[in-house]
Structures are given as structure tokens and as C-alpha cells.
Amino acid sequence: MxxxxxxxxxxxxxxxxxxxxxxxxxxxxxxxxxxxxxxxxxxxxxxxxxxxxxxxKKTGIIAVLVPNVLNPFFAEFVDYVESELYHAGFKMMLCNTVKEVNAEMEYLDMLNRHIVDGVITGVHSLDVEEYKKIQKPIVALDRYLGEHIPVVTADHRNGGRLAAQILIKNGCTKILHFKGATEVESPYHERHFEFERIAQKNHIRIHSYELERNRFDSEYYVEVVQDVFSKDIEFDGVFAVDRLAIECMNETIRRNRKVPQEVKFVAYDGTYITEMVEPKMTAVVQPIEKLAKESVNLICDLISGTSYVNKQIMLDVEIRKGKTTLI
Amino acid sequence: MxxxxxxxxxxxxxxxxxxxxxxxxxxxxxxxxxxxxxxxxxxxxxxxxxxxxxxxKKTGIIAVLVPNVLNPFFAEFVDYVESELYHAGFKMMLCNTVKEVNAEMEYLDMLNRHIVDGVITGVHSLDVEEYKKIQKPIVALDRYLGEHIPVVTADHRNGGRLAAQILIKNGCTKILHFKGATEVESPYHERHFEFERIAQKNHIRIHSYELERNRFDSEYYVEVVQDVFSKDIEFDGVFAVDRLAIECMNETIRRNRKVPQEVKFVAYDGTYITEMVEPKMTAVVQPIEKLAKESVNLICDLISGTSYVNKQIMLDVEIRKGKTTLI
The missing domain is CATH 1.10.260.40 (lambda repressor-like DNA-binding domains)
Structure with a gap:
């Protein structure tokens, strides 16, 4: 050569x-x-x-950390991020952090070792203090990691409100509400607080079921749904993340209760799988493509030298009506 | 510093x-x-x-090329490959080639430019001749790219046989068979030839519908199913890749035909989505975790200097019975 x-x-x-x-x-x-x-x-x-x-001192590589690319939300996010990065002249290094202890730390360390130019992180495992030590380009999806790390998020508070309103409008009086692990501080959880607040204000009975942290596998969702049914919790409305909402709906149908006549469902995230089931799910839809675009724009800004303090980009969510609610 | x-x-x-x-x-x-x-x-x-x-002259990075990580088969494959690579000391650079013209060529070029140490490719776009020019570590999933590029594949011929046999055993006489674009030579297509052979041998009427190349999006599958129903094609059994089988089943149910009593379904790939729908799909299951493991083992071998000629690793598939067949 x-x-x-x-x-x-x-x-x-x-x-x-x-x-x-x-x-x-x-x-x-x-x-x-x-x-x-x-x-x-x-x-x-x-x-x-x-x-x-x-x-x-540049590699043209951005590390993207997600808990699990099998989760359709992260699959869509990664799909769009990769495409946006490609058009901005970057390649994407992908890490599924759920399976690997210490992987998050290792990828952050790669910033220091000049292997990647930046990190987009959608995971919730490492201590925030670790991030504060790093003065390099990092963008966070749905998490506060310090004032110098920009955050991209959807308007989850409004998402929680929209979900509560549509279930109430549909006449639900006993709502089963699956909520994310609250031990992690994330804008993503604001949907839960707002959902509960609106329900309580309207004197709706609400059963909140808190999920374990970083469990996104099908086995876990099956287990949770079995647990709910074994406890004879009464409900005529359900609010849960896409895959869990689907698992719960399928079990409801198998137990011969009619959807949406007897039980209404609203899913959160609104990924393609909510349109793949029968009946199609009513869902609060996150703007995943825009979340990806903004994350890539921010990481490019940081790499080219822009500094941000307490920068947060919040994007609108919307309700997409399916057949799991009547009105 | x-x-x-x-x-x-x-x-x-x-x-x-x-x-x-x-x-x-x-x-x-x-x-x-x-x-x-x-x-x-x-x-x-x-x-x-x-x-x-x-x-x-090493970077510790392997490029993994898939058409689209939103396709659950590739999402599972990527998920396992990333984990296996991580444990072998490599990071994964991911490329969704469907969205980017020339991306496949560009990633192969990165082998020459010392940015990645190897490529695992699961895409079917570039001319085989391009691969023959490259004397670097490349492993192919389900594709023949030349005698020096090892292939990892499932036993698709047996997969086609198992699918035909179960539909015949269930009494189907008019089968709708969605087949991949045959313009690309791939072991993956052998399921179609075997499926048709067994059906014909048993005097089963078979309608084979050929799909476009590199279209894995939901919109396309919806379009295909609408096309089938608009043409009044008669069928009492369906064989298709996971997402298309699901889309076809949902439309069948919406048109008030009973599954599995009136129409039977067998999906191919058997990813998690076939267990997420109601009724659960009977499926030919690809050993995705093993496919990922073998791909990573082979790329590590090549990087450490092993040469292979006409190496092919073929892994077993199996039938997982769901509720879309009766026996």
C-alpha cells in the first residue's frame, strides 16, 4: 500500500x-x-x-447509550439518531447499558481517551456526580445530569394530563396506573405526578403500581400483569408504557373482559407496536424523531465549542386515538 | 493534562x-x-x-450493518451482538443502511481507513463484487459474499419445511405465502423454495406474493395487506415474516374471519412481537442469540488472523406453537 x-x-x-x-x-x-x-x-x-x-483530536464517532435497543422507544430513537448523525458526518457507537455493569462509566471514559467525540445518553444508571466530573460534549435524554449537560425531553407533564383527561372523559372511575421507578429523578416521571394529580382532583380511584428500575424485558411485564390479576385489583381504565399496556390488554381480553366497552387503555410512548395490536391502542405519542434531531443538534453544537447552562429543550406530545377508548 | x-x-x-x-x-x-x-x-x-x-493499527471497533434496527429481528440481533462484542473487548458501531444510500460502501471503506477492525453485515444492498475487493475481516449474516467471507445462517430450508408441514397438518388447502425479494441471493430465501416444494408435493394451492427488496416499514406491510384483500385472494393459511403475518392477521380479524378456526397463521423469525399479539402466533423461531454469538466468534477469529474458505455456520430453527394454529 x-x-x-x-x-x-x-x-x-x-x-x-x-x-x-x-x-x-x-x-x-x-x-x-x-x-x-x-x-x-x-x-x-x-x-x-x-x-x-x-x-x-477528533474521531467522528458519537457514543449513544440506551438501556436496551429491544425497547421500541429506544429502537426508534436510535434509528433516527443514527440517521441524523450520519448526515452530520458522524458515526454512531451504540451501547445497551442494561446488560453490562460499568458500561456507562466505560463509555464516558472513552470521551477522555479520545475514542468518541461526544455522548448522547438515554440511560438512568450512573450517579449524577460521575457526569459532573466530565467537561466534554454530553447530551441527556430525559435526565438532569448537571447544569452544563443539555437535556432533551418531551412535555411529559402534559402527556400525563392528556392521558388522565381521556380516561376520565371515557367514564373510567377505577384506574390502574403503572409508574416508572421513582428512585431516579427524570422529567419522564412527571407524567405520573400529573396523571395522579388530575385523577385525584376529579375524585377518581387510582391504583398506582410502581415498576422496578431498568426492567424493560417481556418476562418482567408478563410477571407484573400476572401479579395485578392475582391480587384482584379492580379497574376499568389502564395507563401504562406501550409494551406493558399491550400485555395488560391481552390478559384482559383472555379473561373475557371487553376492550374498550368494559376496560379502556391508554399507552405511553406511542411506538409502532401500539398500532400493531388489535384493537389499536389509544396512546400519548412522544415525538421520537424530533427528540433525536434535537439531541444530535445539541451534541454537534457542543462539539463545535458552544457552551450551554441549564439548557433544556422540551417538545410537545399528542394523543393518537385508537380503539381502546370510546371517545 | x-x-x-x-x-x-x-x-x-x-x-x-x-x-x-x-x-x-x-x-x-x-x-x-x-x-x-x-x-x-x-x-x-x-x-x-x-x-x-x-x-x-487496531481500534477495537466493529461495524455492524443492518437494514433497519426497527425490524425486531435486527433489534434482537444487534442487542445480542453488542453484548457479545462487549465481552470480547470490542465496541459496536451501528449503521442502518436502508436510510442511507452509499452507507454500506462507506462502512466497508472504513475497514481500509483503519477506523474499524471488522464488519458484520446483515444487509443485502451492495454488489457482491465490492466485497470481493476487500481483504479484511468481514462476516455475513444470511448472505454469500465470496469464499473468504464466512456466513452465519439459520437452517432456513428446514424452517420452510416446518412451516409448510404445520399448515398442511392443520388442514389448510389454500395458502397465502409472502416471499422475500428473490433478486438477492441469500440462504434466507431457501425457506420459500422449500415451503413451495412441500406445498406442491401435497397438492396444496399456494399463492406466492413477492415483496419489494429492503422494505421493512409498517406502511409497506399495511399496503401489501390491503392489496391482498382488495384482490379477493382466497386463503385459509398464511406464511409470512413476523410483522407482515401480524398485520395480515389483524386485518383478517377486522374482517370478521376467525383465527385459527377459519384462517391459520405461521410467522417466520419468531421475535418477541409474535408473543405480544392476541392470539399468540405460531412461529418458526430463528436462534437469534446463537446467530449473534457465532457472528462475533467468527469476526474475532478473522481479526486474530484465522483464514476461512467457504466457511458456513448453519444453526437449527424450531417451531413454537401459539394459538394461530389448532394442532
């Missing part, structure tokens, strides 16, 4: 000139540039990207 | 000695090693990974 020396020799210029051209790091005349580029083509010369990255 | 020179100076050794230690590239006495490591700690020295990678 041709080296930079071979190129320089054949183009009758110094190695430094070729290097300046490759790295865009100084003046090279148009004539010399043309000559070097022609020789590179003739010799089929491939610049060593690693060497160039070393020079620029 | 401390540099390698600062470390060398304070440890009273040459820069070359520190470099030998960091890179494991030559003899360093135990005493000197201890001294250098103590100084590194004192100075909070972080070795520049890029520089080390340049030295070793």
Missing part, C-alpha cells in the same frame, strides 16, 4: 505539504493540491484515518 | 520506555514498570487511545 512518503516523492513535494493538504492545516497552492491529488489517485493512496484523527 | 513526556521526566526514564510500557511493545523491568505506573497515577495521566490505536 502506498504511503504518504510515496505520494510526496512522486509529486515532488515534501511530506509536510501532503500532510497539510490532508489535514487542511495550512496553505497549499491550487497547483500543488491538484498535483498531489492526481498522484494519490494514481497510487490508490488511502490516508490513514487514525493518523488524521490523532492530529485533529 | 499530563503528557507522556511529563510522566517520563518525573519517573526519570526515557519517553520510549513509557511508550513501550503503554504499548506492551518491548521489555520494561518490573521495578521501572512500578515506578512509571505510580507516576501515571500521581499525574492522573490518561494515555491517548488514538495514539495507541495508531501504533497497533
Amino acid at each position: 502506498a504511503s504518504i512518503k510515496d505520494v510526496a516523492k512522486r509529486a515532488h513535494v515534501g511530506v509536510g505539504t501532503v500532510s497539510r493538504l490532508l489535514n487542511g492545516s495550512g496553505y497549499v497552492s491550487a497547483e500543488t493540491r491538484n498535483k498531489i491529488e492526481r498522484v494519490m489517485k494514481e497510487l490508490n493512496y488511502t490516508p490513514n484515518e487514525l493518523a488524521r484523527n490523532l492530529y485533529h | 499530563a503528557s507522556i513526556k511529563d510522566v517520563a521526566k518525573r519517573a526519570h526514564v526515557g519517553v520510549g520506555t513509557v511508550s513501550r510500557l503503554l504499548n506492551g511493545s518491548g521489555y520494561v523491568s518490573a521495578e521501572t514498570r512500578n515506578k512509571i505506573e505510580r507516576v501515571m497515577k500521581e499525574l492522573n495521566y490518561t494515555p491517548n487511545e488514538l495514539a495507541r490505536n495508531l501504533y497497533h
